[in-house]
Amino acid sequence: MVKFKQITAALLFSAMGLYSCINSNGSKTAPVVADEEVLSEEEAAIAKNNYINYCGGCHGRELQTFINRNWQHGSSRENLFEGIKHGYPNQGMPAFASTLSDKEIIQLVTYIRQGIKNQENNGAGQEQNSGKVYQSDELSFRLDTVVTGLNIVWGMAFLPNGDMLLTEKSGKLYRFTQNKQLQQIEGAPEVLDQGQGGMLDVELHPAFAQNNVIYLSYSAVKRDGGTTLSTTAVMRARLEGNALKDQKVIFEGQPWERTRHHYGSRLEFGPDGFLYVTMGDRGGTKTNPQNLGVSAGKVHRIKEDGSIPADNPFVNQRDALPSIFTYGNRNPQGMALNPDTKEIWINEHGPKGGDEINIIQKGHNYGWAIVTHGIDYNGSIISDLKQKEGVTDPVKIWTPSIAPSGTAFVTGNRYKGWQGDALVGSLSFRFLSRVKVDGNKVTGEERLLQDIGRVRDVKMSPDGYIYISVEKVGVLRLVPVN
Template sequence: MFNTFRAPLTCGLLVFAPLAWAQSSPQPSRRDVADVYASLCANCHGPKLEGALGPSLVDDTWKSGADDESIARSIREGQLPAGMPAFSAALSPQDIRALVIYIREQGAERRSKGTAFAKPAADKAVRSELHAFKLETVTEGLDTPWSVAFLPDGRMLVTEKEGRLRVVEKGRLLPEPIRGTPAVWSKGQGGLLDVAVHPDYAKNGWIYLSYSDPGANGSAMTAIVRGKLREGRFVEQQTLFRAPPGLYRNAGVHFGSRFVFDGKGHLFFSIGERGHKEDAQDLSRPNGKVHRIHEDGSIPKDNPFVGRKGALPSIWSYGNRNPQGLAQHPVTGELWETEHGPRGGDELNRIEPGRNYGWPVITYGMNYDGTPMTDRTAQEGMEQPVLHWTPSIAVCAADFYTGSHFPQWKNDLFVGALAQQEVRRLRIEGGKVVHQEVLFKDVGRVRDVVSSPDGYLYVAFNGPDRIARLVPAPVVEPASGKAPSAKP
């Protein structure tokens, strides 16, 4: 169907039936893309895309172009001399986009099955492209750890989704959580989220928390507070950001949220669009945005929407779906963000003030049920991701490595993935991802990745729940599986 055929025209005739009645521009299908493929494509390309009368769609051999648009063009315009009919009359642009995503998913699944990925442990070193390392467990006994931060004295703070702030001291999880933290709406994806220690903590003692704040009638919205630790309690609590009650949403998904201090007195934080995708484009609502405030919660006068009627003045960027990764480049100072897409279209973005990152108007993904969302992946006035993962890896936290134990990783960006259970290393040069590598896979859902003051890289896992760290190892097994280089 989508490639230069190795079969006679008969293959194309098998799929001409829909064209007899679909002569006008069709409406987007509400069928699962797998069903669309089975009814229109499987006769030629096989039920598992492995090839039949026509060629395989999962062997990475493309004679008419391997990029998304070339594949879409083959579907849309056909290749009649080779027996491939045009499907522009039978399939909407949205349906065609969904088929491209489906082909990408199936191809990635096949490649993954044929790749041996590293699975490090405390007693098992692995070799990545640049360094050998082990994965050493620091502490267990946690319940869905969400975020990790470090105090100057070496203690570790860990948030648990259900609403507890825990302390790890010399590798031991203290039995009692910190008392006095705010009540959270712990349902669905909501709960106690990010924790951050003020860069000048030694002088001011401030600790910052983001959480899903309960509202009326079962609603909630991400809120930001700061406080201090004193005798096992969270005291002197100050609310830095809380949306007006009328803007809270009832969905149990997409709260965000991550922190970044920029070293200039500002705090950046992200909020997901709370399952109301249109809100991401609405400047009167806080969700689906990256925000910037002063460290005390006041609004910087140079924020891009200050003074704009109807716009929340804390907004720094908008059109962001569910940003659960936020990191500042240690050299350039650029703000980088990772966000969950729908089914396909996880994104890595370089966040700039006042920019629109497109959700839900443009996306590289489709609906979770396999039905098409839109065929638009670009539009004037909307930013393109620096990198997108299609199919989705469920990208979560992100941090730049600034330690000394792995010198060849210096200033690389490390991202975690939940569904694909990965940690990836991304080399960024000139604002572009020039290479990415899967360091390890399938040892747990990765919720947080943190470059720590002690020079190691720490990882928070969900299932099994634990905190671990990467430590250098003398040497070992063959190199881990590699992720493909980034493509636009």
């Protein structure tokens, strides 16, 4: 069957000048045609439209995630054709065989490969920001480059002495010192750096100045015979110099899965002193988010040591996990405490359309996947319902999806007119969203830093400056200009 699929793909590529030799043992040699197929203007327009519609939400509308990519399934024309047509469900890659014709897939492959080549030739991911002044509705600001040399800074935290902790998705934890030294911290947990997994968020204990305790969320890995499983986990540890001590795993999502996507995961201490943990649905759209017996597709609330608060909503409910605080969540990758209302806000990735901002409330159901404002990536319908009794509505919806990530509320007096607003990073459209907030309502949105890059995290520093991490660019600081 595999050999038949390989030959079929080879014949299709051969018909457009994109073919490989198939050896007698079924293996493929390098393509015999050196140059990429040239698309006509009409074909290129169709391929671009299909890419934006079906691929851009996850991979960036300008092919950003393909640059310098570690191709798990290979990067040849045949590899891409097979991946697009048949998908990789465990990695969150749907099959498009019923959505796109073989000809359209071949055109899409050519568009992607040519786009990667153009991006690399143009130095993609090396945006120059220094000296440029940006204008918002209320103020002008510039960007200062603070940290470079890391690929994907997933999470940031500020130490009392002004140093920064940075998580790198590949699995490392760093300290960035006041004298601009990047130092690796030993003792971080092993992670599964595949798909959307890796080293994720970092959070300080509220009494860090006294106890030096930090928390890390990450995609934990377990090997069961020949199968590699993973889940979202949280480790508590004491930071001693540039090493972690007394490491303890205080949260481990159940069950472990073969999938490599929708881990979440953000960490935030609430005003009640408890640690809130977001966990994505791990790809179990129809099975996990509405099932109180599994961890996926939920926001969890635990004590600082991982034990369960006695007033958690399902703590006494049979067949429900006691750590669950909310359910029906898809893949929350942003979470922040609103300092004015003392409520925790999260943003969630929708499917194709229907990204959300939700204010989490004890025991509430946020609807995934019985209610959604989006459709599946391949165009199929997930649910016809946008509202339902017993489901809490979002306070903001993005359609088309912006792929929201880290978020922070603006505090202090440095950013006149922004106070109390939420800043949300966009991975797909590559901007910083300023979501205008009045109490518990969203009143508008301003999109800043268009095409800056995939904004992965946003943080307010103790000295009142806004920091953003941009994939393949670094950590940047927004500095108001008088």
